Structure formats: C-alpha cells, structure tokens
Amino acid sequence: MSLRQFEYALAVAEAGSVTAAAESLHVAQPSVSQQIRSLERDLGVVLFARTPTGLVPTAVGRAFLRDAEVAVRAARRARATARAGAEELDGELVVAAQMGLGTRQLPGALSALRRRFPRLEVTVFEEANPAELERLARRGVVDLGLMAGPCKEDLYTGHHLGDEEFVVVAGPEHAHLLAEERVGLRALEREPWIRFDHDSALDGVLREVLRDNGLAPATVARVSQTATAVRWAAHGLGVTLVPTSAVLPGFEHLTRPVSPAVTLPTVAAVRPDAGPAETALLEFLRQETWPHTGFSASGPGRLLTTG
The missing domain is CATH 3.40.190.10 (Periplasmic binding protein-like II)
Incomplete structure (x- = not known):
C-alpha cells in the first residue's frame, strides 16, 4: 500500500467515479483503476460498490477511508514541515471555529499567516455541531480550533486567548x-x-x-x-x-x-506537536485584540472534548 493509493481511493470516494477522480487528480483513468484494484487486492476487501449513481464506499471501505484521510493529511503536514526550514511551507492548514468565535480576529491573523507563508492553503469552516467537531478532531482533520471553554490535553493543548x-x-x-x-x-x-x-x-x-x-x-x-x-x-x-x-x-x-x-473563554486548541503553520497562526492570533471580561464559565464551555 502507498499514500498515492490512499489519495486515489479518497478521490474516487469524493467524486463517485473513477473517471471524475482521474480528472481531479490529472492522471489517466486506467492508472486510477489499476491502483484501486491493487489496493483492494492487498487489503483483501472490496472498498467500493458499483451503483446506478456511481461508485459508493462499502462499509469496510468507509472505515478504511477514515484512516486513509488521517494518513494523507499527516503526510502533507510532514512534507510541509520539512519544507518550512527553507521558507517554502505549503500544503493545507485546516482551522475550525466553533460558534463563530474569532470572527473579528481570525481575518487579521490569517492575513499575517499568508504573508509569512504565501504558498500555504488554509481551509476555515464554522462547525456548529460540537459532536461533529469532536469527530473531526479525533480523526486528525483539524489543525487548529477556536473553541469555547477548556479542552482535555491529550490530542490538543488549549491556549486561552480571551473571553467572549x-x-x-x-x-x-x-x-x-x-x-x-x-x-x-x-x-x-x-x-x-x-x-x-x-x-x-x-x-x-x-x-x-x-x-x-x-x-x-x-x-x-x-x-x-x-x-x-x-x-x-x-x-x-x-x-x-x-x-x-x-x-x-x-x-x-x-x-x-x-x-x-x-461569557465563555475563547481557547485555541493546537496539537502538542504543532508544526510551523499552526505555531505561527497561534502567535498571530495572540497578537489580535481579545476581550478579557474577568468572568469565568463552566458547563457550556466544555464543547470540544478531545480526551
């Protein structure tokens, strides 16, 4: 198995067909088909079922793809980290903002990050559902999260920015x-x-x-x-x-x-082994203006539990 096969499988799952996946990957269709067949042969399972509307991941395929996505993202982060020493940081940084936190501060921090690393692609989404945000965090999809309240410090470390x-x-x-x-x-x-x-x-x-x-x-x-x-x-x-x-x-x-x-505290949740992109964004966020009310919060603040 290889990361390329993982990427091909993820592309097929997203596109719903080998043809569309090949177009998105800018490779020949037979190459994608061959890699998927080889991957299924190595695993000894069927990853995709053919339906009238296209290819759909099987139950075991969905389970495999969840871990494949984590592996691909980890590889991209490792590659970006390796290039950072030469100021060539690229790849993707995924930021999740809970409840719209940081609406006023995030644009300035991201602008500064882009000036530091112009080739870095940043994806930001607001996740209203705490259960979905936790699921993404456990899968390793989120690189930095803005959340309300504390986080358990096994997957992510919390850095208090201010009080909302x-x-x-x-x-x-x-x-x-x-x-x-x-x-x-x-x-x-x-x-x-x-x-x-x-x-x-x-x-x-x-x-x-x-x-x-x-x-x-x-x-x-x-x-x-x-x-x-x-x-x-x-x-x-x-x-x-x-x-x-x-x-x-x-x-x-x-x-x-x-x-x-x-009032609730605004916390930046970052992995303990954060790379240069996450570290830089955290620093830029700290430089933004955050209110400090002096109040404390409990109960509803525990919204992203990564333990």
Whole structure:
C-alpha cells in the first residue's frame, strides 16, 4: 500500500467515479483503476460498490477511508514541515471555529499567516455541531480550533486567548431595552426568541442560560447561522443571544450585554506537536485584540472534548 493509493481511493470516494477522480487528480483513468484494484487486492476487501449513481464506499471501505484521510493529511503536514526550514511551507492548514468565535480576529491573523507563508492553503469552516467537531478532531482533520471553554490535553493543548461575552440582539422597537446599559434576562421572558439548531453549541449555551435563569420563552424560529439570527432580530422577528464577535457591522447599536452576564473563554486548541503553520497562526492570533471580561464559565464551555 502507498499514500498515492490512499489519495486515489479518497478521490474516487469524493467524486463517485473513477473517471471524475482521474480528472481531479490529472492522471489517466486506467492508472486510477489499476491502483484501486491493487489496493483492494492487498487489503483483501472490496472498498467500493458499483451503483446506478456511481461508485459508493462499502462499509469496510468507509472505515478504511477514515484512516486513509488521517494518513494523507499527516503526510502533507510532514512534507510541509520539512519544507518550512527553507521558507517554502505549503500544503493545507485546516482551522475550525466553533460558534463563530474569532470572527473579528481570525481575518487579521490569517492575513499575517499568508504573508509569512504565501504558498500555504488554509481551509476555515464554522462547525456548529460540537459532536461533529469532536469527530473531526479525533480523526486528525483539524489543525487548529477556536473553541469555547477548556479542552482535555491529550490530542490538543488549549491556549486561552480571551473571553467572549454574549449580547442580546433586539429590533429598534425595543428602545426601552436598548436604553439600558445591560438588559436583564428576565426582561426578555415574554419576548419571542430566535434560537439555533437543536444540536448546535450555540443552542446548548442558550438552553443553559434559560434554564439557569428559570426562563421558558417562546421560540419563533431556529436558524443555523449567527448572521441570520442577528439580521432577523434586527428586523423585529424576535430577540436572540450571540457572541459579541458574531455581531455584524452596522448592527452594534441593536445589541446590549445581559445581566447576569453570559461569557465563555475563547481557547485555541493546537496539537502538542504543532508544526510551523499552526505555531505561527497561534502567535498571530495572540497578537489580535481579545476581550478579557474577568468572568469565568463552566458547563457550556466544555464543547470540544478531545480526551
């Protein structure tokens, strides 16, 4: 078996056919077919089943591909690390941001990283589902994660960057609320709420906030993106609670911190044996401005468990 065979198998799984995989890899179709047959022969299993819609990984194929992806990413990181000494760092760096954390700080840090390593490709995604984020972390897919709260330090080491305070977003018709320096959570009990997907980290925070304050307001809508929740609240559909960094420019005047305060630490989760790209990005993130509220958080902060 070889890493090339792993890459070919992953390409076939993604494309759904040998022809499409060959085109994406810029190689001849017979070469891909031969490598897949050779890999299946070495493993003694069938990795793909032929269906009317194309090639689909078998059950054992899906299990194999999960580990193959980890091996390919590890090889790419090793290759990038080896080239870093000559300032030729390339490859891919995968960053995951939980709950939209670092929305204001990440662009500046990534710009600095790109100036340092112009050939490095960075993939950033926001993962609302903590279970999915944990699955990606355990598979070794995530190189650096921005998360709320502590992480168990076996796969990743946590570096505290600052504290994220949550704010309520309300439409202009709530002038009586927005006139306050802080909005009491109990003042929002009769308001309809814009909430988030049931399995999202944000809704987990909101559930605990409502429970701890003895509130059970009506839910008028559920959304998957903080930007959508902010826009809908600004248009008067209901109120919502989001991290300060998730507030869109131009909507700040419609936000207020709440009382009791809701805040969570923002932590950069990095592998203990981080390469030069992760190390550089962590340093650039530290140079950004992060709020420090002085509050502490528990419960909903434990969202990425890598132990």
